Amino acid sequence: MLFALQHRGQESAGIVWTEGGAHKVDRRLGMVSGAADAWLSGTAASTGGIGHVRYSTAGGGGIRNAQPLAVECSKGSVALAHNGNISNSAALRAALTREGAIFQSSSDSELILHLISRSRARGIEAILRDALAPLEGAYSLCMLWGDTLAAVRDPWGFRPLHIAEKDGVRYVASETCALHALGPSISQREILPGEVVLVDEDGERSFFLPPAPRRARCVFELIYFARPDSRVFGESVHAARERFGEALAERDDVEADLVVPVPDSGNLAALGYARRAGIPFEFGITRNHYAGRSFILPTRAEREFAVRMKLHPVPEIVGGRRVVLVDDSLVRGTTSRLIVGLLKEAGAREVHLRLSAPELTGPCGYGIDIPDRSELISNRMNPGQIARHVGADTVRFLTTDLLKSRLAEPSEYCYACFDGDYPCPIRNGEGKDATCP
Ligand code: SF4
Numbered sequence: 029m030l031f032a033l034q035h036r037g038q039e040s041a042g043i044v045w046t047e048g049g050a051h052k053v054d055r056r057l058g059m060v061s062g063a064a065d066a067w068l069s070g071t072a073a074s075t076g077g078i079g080h081v082r083y084s085t086a087g088g089g090g091i092r093n094a095q096p097l098a099v100e101c102s103k104g105s106v107a108l109a110h111n112g113n114i115s116n117s118a119a120l121r122a123a124l125t126r127e128g129a130i131f132q133s134s135s136d137s138e139l140i141l142h143l144i145s146r147s148r149a150r151g152i153e154a155i156l157r158d159a160l161a162p163l164e165g166a167y168s169l170c171m172l173w174g175d176t177l178a179a180v181r182d183p184w185g186f187r188p189l190h191i192a193e194k195d196g197v198r199y200v201a202s203e204t205c206a207l208h209a210l211g212p213s214i215s216q217r218e219i220l221p222g223e224v225v226l227v228d229e230d231g232e233r234s235f236f237l238p239p240a241p242r243r244a245r246c247v248f249e250l251i252y253f254a255r256p257d258s259r260v261f262g263e264s265v266h267a268a269r270e271r272f273g274e275a276l277a278e279r280d281d282v283e284a285d286l287v288v289p290v291p292d293s294g295n296l297a298a299l300g301y302a303r304r305a306g307i308p309f310e311f312g313i314t315r316n317h318y319a320g321r322s323f324i325l326p327t328r329a330e331r332e333f334a335v336r337m338k339l340h341p342v343p344e345i346v347g348g349r350r351v352v353l354v355d356d357s358l359v360r361g362t363t364s365r366l367i368v369g370l371l372k373e374a375g376a377r378e379v380h381l382r383l384s385a386p387e388l389t390g391p392c393g394y395g396i397d398i399p400d401r402s403e404l405i406s407n408r409m410n411p412g413q414i415a416r417h418v419g420a421d422t423v424r425f426l427t428t429d430l431l432k433s434r435l436a437e438p439s440e441y442c443y444a445c446f447d448g449d450y451p452c453p454i455r456n457g458e459g460k461d462a463t464c465p
Contacts, residue, residue, distance in 0.1 A: 029079070029199065029201055029206040029207070029209055029210070030043075030060045030064075030079045030080075030081055030206075031060050031061070031064070031209070032201075032203070032205045032206040032208070032209045032255070033081055033201065033202060033203060033205070033206050034059060034060055034081055035253075035255055036081055036083070036111075036202060036203075036253070037080075037081035037082040037083035038058075038059055038081070038083060039057065039058075039082055039083050039084060039094075040055060040056065040057050040058065040081070040082045040091065040093075040094035040095075041055070041056060041058065041059060041060045041062075041063060041079070041080065041081045041082070041094075042054060042055030042056065042079065042080055042082075042094050042095055042096055043055075043063075043067055043071070043077055043078065043079040043080075043096070044077060044078055044079075044096045044098045044107035044172055045071045045074040045076065045077030045078075045172075046074055046075050046076050046077065046172065046174075046175055047071070047073050047074050047075075048073070049175075050105065051098055051105045051107055051172065052074075053096070053098045053107070054066070054067065054070070055091065055094035055095070055096070056091075056094070057090075057091055057094065059081075060081065075175065076172065076175065076177060077172065078096050078107060078109050078170045078171070078172045078177070078200075079096065079109065080094075080095035080096050080109035080110075080170075082094055082095055083397065084135075084397070092132065092133045092134070093133045093134060093135040095108070095109050095110060095135075095137060096108055096109040096170075096172075097110075097133065097135075097137055097138055097141060099141050099145070101141065101144070101145035102145050102146075103144055103145060103147075103155060103173070104173065104174050105172075105173075105174055106141060106144060106145075106171065106172070106173050107171065107172040107173075108137060108140060108141055108169060108170075108171050109169065109170045109171070110135075110136075110137035110140065110167060110168075110169055111166075111167075111168040111169075111187045111189075111202055111395060112165065112166025112167045112168055112182065112186055112187045112394060112395040113136060113165055113166055113392070113393055113394050113395045114136040114137075114139060114140075114163055114164065114165045114166075114167060115164045115165030115166070115393050115394065115452055115453065115454040115455065116162070116163070116164040116165065116453075116454075116455045117136035117139055117165075118455065119455055120139050120143075120162060120163075121136075121139055124139065124142050124143075124146075129142050129146075139163075140159065140160070140163070140167070140169070143158075143159035143160070143162065143163075144156070144159040146159075147159045152173055152176060152178065152226060153224070153226065153235055156178065156180065156224055157235075157237065160180065160237060161237075161238075163182070164452045164453070164455075165182070165184075165186070165393065165394055165452060165454070166182055166184065166186035166187050166246075166394035166395045167180065167181075167182045167186075167187075168180070168181050168182065168186075168187040168188065168189040168202060168219075169181075170189075170200050175228065175229070176226060176227065176228040177198060177200065177225075177226070177227040177228070178224065178225070178226050178227075179191060179200040179219055179224070179225040179227075180219075180223075180224045180225075180237075181219045181220065181221055181222065181223055182221065182222070182237075182240070183221055183222035183237050183238065183239050183240035184221060184240040184242070184243060184244040184442075184451055184452065185220070185221030185222070185240075185243050185244060185245050185261075185440070186244055186245065186246050186394045186395065186442065186451075187202065187246060187249070187394075187395055188202055188203060188218070188245075188249060188254070188258075188260040188261060189201075189202060189218070189219040190202070190203070190204055190207060190216050190217065190218055190219060191216065191217060191219055191225055191232075192207045192210065192214045192215060192216035192217075193214075193215055193216075193232075194210055194211065194213070194214050194215070198227045198232060199214075199216075200219070200225075203254055203255055203258040203260060204216060204257075204258045204259045204260070205255045205257050205258040208257065218261070218262065219234075220236075221239075221240070221243055222236045222237040222238070222239055222240070223235075223236055223237075224236070224237065240451075240452070241451075241452075242451055243439075243440040243441075244394075244440075244441065244442035244451035244452075245260075245261045245440055245441045245442065246394065246395070246396065246441070246442055247431065247435070247441045247442060247443055248357075248385075248392075248396050248445065249261070249265075250263060250265055250268045250269070250272075250435075251269070251272065251356050251357060251384065251385045251431075252293060252356045252357060252385070253396065256269065256295075256296055261437075261440070261441075262436065262437075263435070263436065266296055268434065268435070269295075269296035269297050269300070269356075269384065270296050270297070270299055270300035270303075271300060271434040272297050272300065272384040272385070272426055272431060272434055273296065273297030273298060273299060273300025273301040273302075273303075273304070273354060273384050274300040274301065274303065274304040274434075275300075275384075275426055275430040275431065275433065275434050276297065276300075276301050276354070276382055276383075276384050276424070276426045276430070277300070277301040277302075277304035277305040278304060278430065279427075279430070280301075280305065280382065280424060282352060282380050282422060282424075283350065284305075284307055284349075284350040284351060284352045284378070284380060285307070285308070285349040285350045285351070286307065286308055286309075286310050286312060286345070286346070286349050286350070286351050286352065287301055287302035287305065287307050287308065287309045287310070287351075287352045287354060288309075288310055288311070288312035288313060288345075288346065288351050288352070288353055288354070288371075289309075289311070289313070289353075289354050289355075290313065290339070290353065290354065290355040290356075290367055291311065291313055291314070291315035291339070292315060293355055293356045294353075294354040294355040294356055294384070297354050297355075297356060297384035298352075298354035301352065301354050301382060301384075302352075305352070307352060310345050311342070311345070312341060312342055312345040312346040312351060312371070313339050313340065313341050313342070313367070313370075313371070314339070314340045314341075314342060315338055315339060315340075316337060316338050316339075316340065328360075328362065332362060332363075332366065335363050335366045335367065336366065339366075339367060339370065340370075341370050341371050341373070341374035341376075342374070343374040343375050346371055346374050346375060346376040347374060347375030347376070348375055348376075348377055349376060349377060350376075350377055350378040350380070351371060351376045351377075351378065351379050351380065352380045352382055353367065353368065353371065353379050353380065353381050353382065353420070354382045354383075354384065355367075355381070355382075355383055355384070356383065356384050356385055357383055357384070357385035357388060358381075358383050358385075358387070358388065358405060358406065358414070358423075358425070359388060359398065359399065359403075359404065359405070360399065360403050360404070360405055361405035361414060361417055361418050364381060364418045364420075365417065365418040365419060368381065368418050368419045368420050369419055372419065378421045379419070379420045379421055380420060380421055380422045380423075380424075381415070381418060381420040381422070381423045381424075382423075382424050382425075383423075383424070383425045383426065384426050385425065385426055385431070385446070386425050386426055386427060386428045386431060386443075386446040386447075387406035387425050387446065388404050388406055388445055388446060389401070389404060389406055389407055389445070389446065389447075389448065390404075390444060390445050390446075390448055390450075391445065392444070392445050393444075393450070393454035394442065394444075394451075396445070398445050405417070406425075411423045411424060411425065428443055428446055428447055431443075431446075
């Protein structure tokens, strides 16, 4: 399952499993493949476990922030895997530190373990209700509490979370692609916003946390982050991306010979665009699949190097042609400038850059590592200026209205990084988060 979720984080991977009544922990920097052999042979006697792949958002990277986190505390052995960002973590952390709490990591996830340990409630359900009450923001959690599995989705529903059952065993994963790895007959469902599922020797039961003022599924999961063969928020990611591409073509009158995706992030939107625009689709850029994902690497130098290692235009396809280049979104513009340059070097006559997301204008704060406002190119330039900056002939974005028109339940989503309407305040008071309302 962790192999199937590798696209969600490549900096570190880890597992915690039960063996002989105790929790064992193995966390490593790097990808799942570096640890899989040891994990498969070392956990044969285990009765249950949780795992995590991480890319750093709050708190930075490094082994001390690798997850799952595991502690012995007043409530027993508790291990935690967290997807998302707690948007009021700085205030909570400061309050806990004033009261004498000692933190071993700089990630916001450790807060949750402190709140659990300090709760005066009794029993897992009451403790979770009490400990999670002060949290704001995004938290899809998978916890191993002694032998009990607890899966939690925050009341806003920012990040996806699913549960499946097969042969009496429960499986929880962020995306359904990880559950497909268990075989075709798997029966699965979405864990609902605010739902807490507990699985122990008596079976499965669930309860709900108090509702949030609104739902806020992250639309960026559909645009970019989730794997296309997954269903998240009840939508096929594959189909949603094609619809976004079709919408992008709907109001575009550019004359071109080819639609070329930036592989793999632009593949499906390009397919939808080409079909709607009636322009031939070609894989005019070859991707080296042995190089990593550029967006997910933490430094600019690493991202630029990754692009050069990863993407190679095919001169026989793009030479002398007018190309519509489709990608999912535009962050700093650095990657697009490199790709447009590579296409022109390969002989493309014109390059028209099309993005299947609106203009990114703000950071996230709920678990996607979008940089500071000052680094976002759409905060500094209009599409004409961006075109000149990246070397493209024209640049166009999907509008928020058109994006919403392609979703089954548009009012249930967060679009804050595009429209500035943050579903819950981000009060972390430092760095990129300080700029949010
Ligand atoms: S701000 Fe953007 S990336 Fe963050 S949860 Fe909202 S839609 Fe997703």
